Amino acid sequence: MSIGVHNIGQGCVTCLDYDEHYILTFPNGYGRSILTVPWIELGGECSINCSKTGYNASIVFHTKPFYGGKKHRITAEIFSPNDKKPFCSIEGEWNGVMYAKYTTGENAVFIDTKKMPTIKKKVRKLEDQDDFESRCLWKDVTYNLK
Numbered sequence: 754m755s756i757g758v759h760n761i762g763q764g765c766v767t768c769l770d771y772d773e774h775y776i777l778t779f780p781n782g783y784g785r786s787i788l789t790v791p792w793i794e795l796g797g798e799c800s801i802n803c804s805k806t807g808y809n810a811s812i813v814f815h816t817k818p819f820y821g822g823k824k825h826r827i828t829a830e831i832f833s834p835n836d837k838k839p840f841c842s843i844e845g846e847w848n849g850v851m852y853a854k855y856t857t858g859e860n861a862v863f864i865d866t867k868k869m870p871t872i873k874k875k876v877r878k879l880e881d882q883d884d885f886e887s888r889c890l891w892k893d894v895t896y897n898l899k
Contacts (some may be wrong), residue, residue, distance in 0.1 A: 755866075758782040777801045777845065780814040795847060807834025814847060827851065 760779035767774050780795040796816035802809040808831065815826040827847040830839035838856075843863050845851035853863040882889040 754786055756784045765793055773803050773805050775803050781817065782810075785817075793826070808832065825849065871887060 759781050762777065762779075764777050765774065766777065771895050775782065778799045780799050781797040782793040783793050787794050788796070794816055795814040797814055799812040799814070800809065801812070804864075810829055810831045812827065812829040817824045823846070825846040827845060829843040831841040831843070832839050836874070838839075840856050842854045843851050848866055850865045850867070851863040853861050856859075871878060876888060877886075879889055879892060884890065888895075
């Protein structure tokens with residue numbers, strides 16, 4: 754009734770405005786109820802680390818229990834350089850609203866993904882892509898899925 758994908762490796766994100774470079778890992782992906790009403794779920798632990806600043810985050814994507822519980826839950830802790838205790842904890846839904854709790858006692862909305870604008874991807878035309886670029890490589894599969 755479901756399929757799982759274990760994501761290995763890491764991603765790199767560079768924030769040019771701040772000259773910061775982040776290394777991050779990815780959650781596992783699951784396709785649930787694939788024979789009935791399918792839905793997507795993320796699960797597992799991830800990390801984000803910045804070598805320049807020393808800040809890092811530990812993120813957990815919680816899978817929905819078989820009985821009860823909520824879908825799409827996420828918790829995270831953000832650490833200052835060389836600190837063992839987080840200065841901020843985050844919880845909520847990765848596809849909804851996430852709330853931040855700071856050690857100062859302040860609580861705030863961290864992000865509301867439902868209010869974020871959708872930005873269309875910018876990709877090169879298929880004829881301008883190399884043979885092993887994702888959209889070129891998978892074009893026949895994409896066509897047949899559609």
